[in-house]
Amino acid sequence: MQDEKIIELYFDRDERAIEETAAKYENYLFKIAMNVLSDTEDSRECVNDSYFAAWESIPPARPARLSGYLGKITRRISIDRYRYKTRDKRKESEYALSLDELGECITAPEGPEAAVEIKLLAESISRFLYTQPRDRRVLFLMRYYFLDSLSEAAERCGIGENKAKKILFGMRNSLREHLIKEGFLQ
Amino acid sequence: MREEDIIDALDGIDDELISEADEARKQKNKKSGRVIKSLTAIAAVLAVAVIGVYAVAVIRSDGGTDGTNSSDGLSDGYSDNEHPIPTTGAVNDGNDGNRGEMLDLMSVTLKVTGWYDGGSCFMGRVTDSLDSEKLSKGMYIQVNFGDTVFLETKSNGNKIQLENDPTETMIPVGSEITVRYSVLIPPPPIANGAADNLTPTRGDHYVLFADTLVLDNAPELERSHTHSAAAVPQNVDDPFVGYCGNSMTTVYFPDGKVTFMAHLALTEILHNLDYDADKLCRCLPEYTVDTEFGKDYGINLTAGYARYNGGQADLTAEQIDDMLAVIEWAKDQPRDIA
Known part of the structure; x- marks a missing residue:
């Protein structure tokens, strides 16, 4: 079913909206959740929670792109679940690996100014990504937004894993410089 | 700042960026x-x-x-x-x-x-x-x-x-x-x-x-062929104006490609030309250009034409100058890592 029709089911409060959403996006959302959680059961629960969150938010939201909207919900729920479950101890998952990689971009918190507004940071990262060639920013987001494994992201971009690693390394350095320039880091 | 802040912040980046990556994920390897x-x-x-x-x-x-x-x-x-x-x-x-x-x-x-x-x-x-x-x-x-x-x-x-x-x-x-x-x-x-x-x-x-x-x-061997700049722009009837400054353009050089935003002359000119299949010749383009609106435009600024989708259009002298300015600027830019 086309996204527009699925969204209309949400607006009509027709419970077939969930069925149709699951039929079309379950695998997609499950993959996002698994990238974070590396646990089948937890991932299924997060996907189901995502359907509920979509039902609660549509309407009034009318996503321009349903897959992106749902993916963002699932990603958020999965990350929250991950943090809740692991708290101080990081379980091995693509999410954890991504955190380790991104840790290279930043230094340890420095004083009270270390707490930055996430929204400003998001805008800054957007600005950074727009300066990057399309292929590179797509790779970056595959790895750090969708939390695909390095090999998966490389394969989807049609490049070797080593090349992907080099590109991401360069981008993390560039992001770091960008964040320094914009005052998020010192 | 924690690295987790970056992960969280990615939730708030432009939807356009996320959609772009999402589309790429869904496509098979090109x-x-x-x-x-x-x-x-x-x-x-x-x-x-x-x-x-x-x-x-x-x-x-x-x-x-x-x-x-x-x-x-x-x-x-x-x-x-x-x-x-x-x-x-x-x-x-x-x-x-x-x-x-x-x-x-x-x-x-x-x-x-x-x-x-x-x-x-x-x-x-x-x-x-x-x-x-x-x-x-x-x-x-x-x-x-x-x-x-x-x-x-x-x-x-x-x-x-x-x-x-x-x-x-x-x-x-x-x-x-x-x-x-x-x-x-x-x-x-x-x-x-x-x-x-x-x-x-x-x-x-x-x-x-x-x-x-x-x-x-x-x-057949084409032994003689000449080009001349168009007197007036050979545009479509309703040319599009008002390109976003975020519009991306890629120019391919022998030693790599350069992708950039702004410098919209290439995009604007190439998007609005009226490409005519009858004008297609066998001369070689000098550069290939991708824009937000299409890929694989072939341009020859010496001969003064652009080619796209099986058609060709002559460029005016002004269009050639505008496009050449962008090409010359792009030549000095570092090549993308591919």
């Missing part, structure tokens, strides 16, 4: 695989998608050199600006997706004799003799593609490209490959036995050789 590994003689078929006009090369039916191995021996009968056209069959073998629908693609079957690793590109040498030094390293495959033919794996309207990264591709010597192309650039002026100069020079002659080439229906 380049079919990175590595073809086989130690057995298998027939590898490489689809070559090239932007541009018809290939212009002379095919030697004897499958070998004339003994000179230099471009001088190939210039008989042609002036510096004339490009002999290949005599090859399988024209309009348009099975290469969108590009096959747009272009007349030539198809040749070649016998692999060796490979020279030039980094992001590799050269072919038309000789049946094998480069024993390079082959001894076990990693080189040389395509007897022409006298010397500059090959790249990245999209570039002026070059033949292979779908796979040649540095990771190990095509067994002796394999037959089918290559489809629409444009060949002249070989660089290299000394016999050496490949020092990788920069092709316009007007050079080039030759396509093949051991197993199907020669059929040789196209």
Whole structure:
């Protein structure tokens, strides 16, 4: 079913909206959740929670792109679940690996100014990504937004894993410089 | 700041960026695989998608050199600006997706004799003799593609490209490959036995050789052709204006591509031209350009035309100047890591 029709089911409060959403996006959302959680059961629960969150938010939201909207919900729920479950101890998952990689971009918190507004940071990262060639920013987001494994992201971009690693390394350095320039880091 | 802040912040980046990456994730690899590994003689078929006009090369039916191995021996009968056209069959073998629908693609079957690793590109040498030094390293495959033919794996309207990264591709010597192309650039002026100069020079002659080439229906040689700048812009009736400053443009150069925002002259001009299939000629474009609105525009700012989707439009002098300014700026920019 086309996204527009699925969204209309949400607006009509027709419970077939969930069925149709699951039929079309379950695998997609499950993959996002698994990238974070590396646990089948937890991932299924997060996907189901995502359907509920979509039902609660549509309407009034009318996503321009349903897959992106749902993916963002699932990603958020999965990350929250991950943090809740692991708290101080990081379980091995693509999410954890991504955190380790991104840790290279930043230094340890420095004083009270270390707490930055996430929204400003998001805008800054957007600005950074727009300066990057399309292929590179797509790779970056595959790895750090969708939390695909390095090999998966490389394969989807049609490049070797080593090349992907080099590109991401360069981008993390560039992001770091960008964040320094914009005052998020010192 | 914690690294988790970056992960969280990515939730709030522009939806356009997320959608772009999401679309890319859903597409299959455009380049079919990175590595073809086989130690057995298998027939590898490489689809070559090239932007541009018809290939212009002379095919030697004897499958070998004339003994000179230099471009001088190939210039008989042609002036510096004339490009002999290949005599090859399988024209309009348009099975290469969108590009096959747009272009007349030539198809040749070649016998692999060796490979020279030039980094992001590799050269072919038309000789049946094998480069024993390079082959001894076990990693080189040389395509007897022409006298010397500059090959790249990245999209570039002026070059033949292979779908796979040649540095990771190990095509067994002796394999037959089918290559489809629409444009060949002249070989660089290299000394016999050496490949020092990788920069092709316009007007050079080039030759396509093949051991197993199907020669059929040789196209007519176009011996004279001139261009002149358009007096008025050859635009569509309702040209689009108001491009977003975030609009991305990519220009392909022999040594790589440059992608940038702003500098919208290329996008604006190319998007609004009225491309006419009847005007399509066989001259080679100088650059290939991708914009937000289309890929594989071929432009020639010396002759003053742009080519897209099987049609061609002449450029005005002002358009040429505007586009040249962007190209000249882009030339000085660092190449994208590809």
